[in-house]
Amino acid sequence: MTKPIQNKTSGLQRHLELSDIGIDFPTAKGPFCALKNLNLKISKGEFISLIGHSGCGKSTVLNIVAGLYQATTGGVILDSAEVNEPGPERAVVFQNHSLLPWLSVYKNVELAVKQTRNGRSRAEMKAWVEHNLDLVHMTHAADKLPSELSGGMKQRVGIARALSMQPKVLLMDEPFGALDALTRAHLQDSVIEIHASLGNTVIMITHDVDEAVLLSDRIVMMTNGPAATIGEILDVDLERPRDRLEMTDNIKYNQYRHAVLTFLYEKQNKIQTVSRVKADIARSKKKSSSAA
Ligand SMILES: Nc1ncnc2c1ncn2[C@@H]1O[C@H](COP(=O)(O)OP(=O)(O)OP(=O)(O)O)[C@@H](O)[C@H]1O
Ligand SMILES: [Mg+2]
Numbered sequence: 001m002t003k004p005i006q007n008k009t010s011g012l013q014r015h016l017e018l019s020d021i022g023i024d025f026p027t028a029k030g031p032f033c034a035l036k037n038l039n040l041k042i043s044k045g046e047f048i049s050l051i052g053h054s055g056c057g058k059s060t061v062l063n064i065v066a067g068l069y070q071a072t073t074g075g076v077i078l079d080s081a082e083v084n085e086p087g088p089e090r091a092v093v094f095q096n097h098s099l100l101p102w103l104s105v106y107k108n109v110e111l112a113v114k115q116t117r118n119g120r121s122r123a124e125m126k127a128w129v130e131h132n133l134d135l136v137h138m139t140h141a142a143d144k145l146p147s148e149l150s151g152g153m154k155q156r157v158g159i160a161r162a163l164s165m166q167p168k169v170l171l172m173d174e175p176f177g178a179l180d181a182l183t184r185a186h187l188q189d190s191v192i193e194i195h196a197s198l199g200n201t202v203i204m205i206t207h208d209v210d211e212a213v214l215l216s217d218r219i220v221m222m223t224n225g226p227a228a229t230i231g232e233i234l235d236v237d238l239e240r241p242r243d244r245l246e247m248t249d250n251i252k253y254n255q256y257r258h259a260v261l262t263f264l265y266e267k268q269n270k271i272q273t274v275s276r277v278k279a280d281i282a283r284s285k286k287k288s289s290s291a292a
Pocket of ligand 2: 173
């Protein structure tokens with residue numbers, strides 16, 4: 001089920017290509033090689049999750065695709081153009097929303113819309129801001145300041161702001177990491193809905209195995225650093241729309257879940273004797289066999 005580095009897009013039209021990426025960070029002790037020989041081809045509209053242990057280099061990959069970091073070797077090509085600076089066609093949702101605290105929800109989104117005007121009139125821009133707030137169900141809070149919002153609401157605005165730029169690629173760095181389970185589930189559902197209707201290419205970093213399986217077309221699993229790279233890629237062949245409750249009894253879902261856990265905690269084991277994780281793997285095995 002898991003395959004060593006390969007990609008199902010070969011032969012298809014190239015959209016986003018990470019080619020031989022390597023990065024050395026300068027440090028007091030000399031260069032630190034965070035990533036080495038990282039290759040990935042992504043097709044248009046694909047939902048990719050990036051998963052791996054803390055510090056392996058996931059954010060670094062995302063920042064290189066965003067154009068915020070420059071790779072030391074190799075590079076990123078988006079629709080035949082090399083990426084070497086940030087651009088509105090690659091919007092980022094950071095873990096900590098990063099809204100401007102002195103602007104209302106509406107104004108935060110409006111700012112992004114003004115930056116990527118796309119020839120819209122004032123009235124069209126207003127309608128576009130409203131449309132994007134509506135997508136994440138935040139119309140009711142348009143006049144509130146970020147300080148008046150819950151964590152989940154702030155994340156929604158961050159997502160609306162990114163979507164309003166109509167990016168070809170949506171980059172999300174643990175977008176739901178700081179949220180409680182219920183809010184997280186609601187936001188995951190919103191992202192599933194938005195991805196289904198807009199068809200953007202998405203790269204999402206997550207630590208949550210269920211989230212990765214539920215949302216992704218492919219799960220890209222990274223090896224531990226230094227000189228981290230892609231260890232395995234898992235194709236998630238589950239029909240959409242995916243219902244989170246039905247998934248718990250789905251054999252394939254549980255097998256995918258198990259494959260990711262095995263990669264993280266057996267093949268790339270970093271933290272020894274983590275009983276909770278072992279119990280999780282055992283539970284997953286039991287579920288797969290009882291569902292079969
Ligand atoms: N600017 C920098 N200078 C030096 N080292 C860096 C820099 N940025 C990242 N690193 C190092 O590169 C490695 C990868 O960092 P990165 O932030 O990409 O990890 P990550 O997988 O996103 O981790 P986490 O899951 O904890 O967010 C780490 O060892 C980190 O210490
Ligand atoms: Mg990170």
